Amino acid sequence: MSNSSYSQFCPVAMAAEILSPRWTLVLLGEMLSGSTRFNEIRRGVPRMSPALLSKRLKELEVAGVVERIGSNADFPEYHLTERGRELRPIIMSIGAWAQKWIDTDVAMEKLDAQLLMWNMRRNLNPDPMPRRRTVVQFIYPELPPREKHWWLIVEPGQDVDLCSIDPAHDVDLYITTNLKTMTKAWMGHTSLSKEVADGAILLTGDPVLSRSITQWIGSSSLACAYVGPRA
Amino acid sequence: MSNSSYSQFCPVAMAAEILSPRWTLVLLGEMLSGSTRFNEIRRGVPRMSPALLSKRLKELEVAGVVERIGSNADFPEYHLTERGRELRPIIMSIGAWAQKWIDTDVAMEKLDAQLLMWNMRRNLNPDPMPRRRTVVQFIYPELPPREKHWWLIVEPGQDVDLCSIDPAHDVDLYITTNLKTMTKAWMGHTSLSKEVADGAILLTGDPVLSRSITQWIGSSSLACAYVGPRA
DNA sequence: CGGGATCCGTAAAGATACTG
């Protein structure tokens, strides 16, 4: 690889050797979002083959951008080094550039319910929710059966759980909409409140949960770079 | 290509489809430095094959980052669109990240006299030079004959000329050094004045030209992002 | 000389399957 490199002393070229290989930028974005376990990363980058993911992680480790922690008995975790964390403003500005310049309609041709739900699961903020188990069911009527129903299960003190098969719990809030609307709202292309007001997103169930939805539902960690403050 | 894409709605993934293909970042860096003609770009990115350069330019045109001007009789020029020019801070911050984190010694293994001289030619500032033809000869004693001698010919009102064969003009200033020192100075890794003071760069000839060297010799357009102001 | 197109061999990536 170092042989087939750009062979330029220009720093951009040297950075490109690290950042340009296919999937690398997306992978770094996923790691900046906090994924550390192999299969956790896989779910965030579902179309990347495990072989390639493994290879990229090793390359980034050699480049000093990623470090593997836990070589002992337990399963390894992958963390960004300081060198890797300092890529955050770059990745964010790339995202902001794309948000500004890439046609939204084109972007919205690449919807993926599982990916969206997995990202929502990660960014959901349980703090404003009731201090009991809370179940939110998403319904995308236009999707095929396997992707139509999703459940987010929030239990105090635990990680949020995502299911695509009915967990047979009482549901506190139903969210009925189409995938495009939900994705746009979550990406910050449109306002969740506005879509609810327009009837494009239908909330049924607990009115308290319903009213506080903008507090707990989160948004793309990149969206904060585009639309406004949300640390 | 749009078929083999990342298929992620994440804006970083969409930008990566444009920015990640091999050579694209380096090419954009070269265009941000001002190259507009096909072979002019080639000289800045000498290891990129013309076929691939042509392909990349077309892809970037489709992406709306580059526009081709002059489809008429004369030769086409390639310019960045506004969308492309807004990549400048991103490319610059990538360069700054590399400058900070990538080992200088590793970087300095990829020296290329022709590329360095071509970049120096471009960034040389004739304004502080005398209002007559001025010839500067570079001598890299350690290099093989073909790369040992370089001439920059500055004529008022004309583009700077670069020769690797003796143009048989009177030489106003000789610069004798090794390629590594010259590259590091030009990249901003070290100070030109310091290398001259240390004797690592030897200046022979016109003392006026010699004293004003930091005014006209320029530096990497990326170096300004690292070391200090030089618009 | 500028601006490519073509052909071909190699290297990387994708799709699936399988394992400790």
Place this chain on the structure above:
DNA sequence: CAGTATCTTTACGGATCCCG
């Protein structure tokens, strides 16, 4: 959970050639 193994497809690099 955390990866390999294998096979096919695509992309890339290098050389050559073409045309105005």
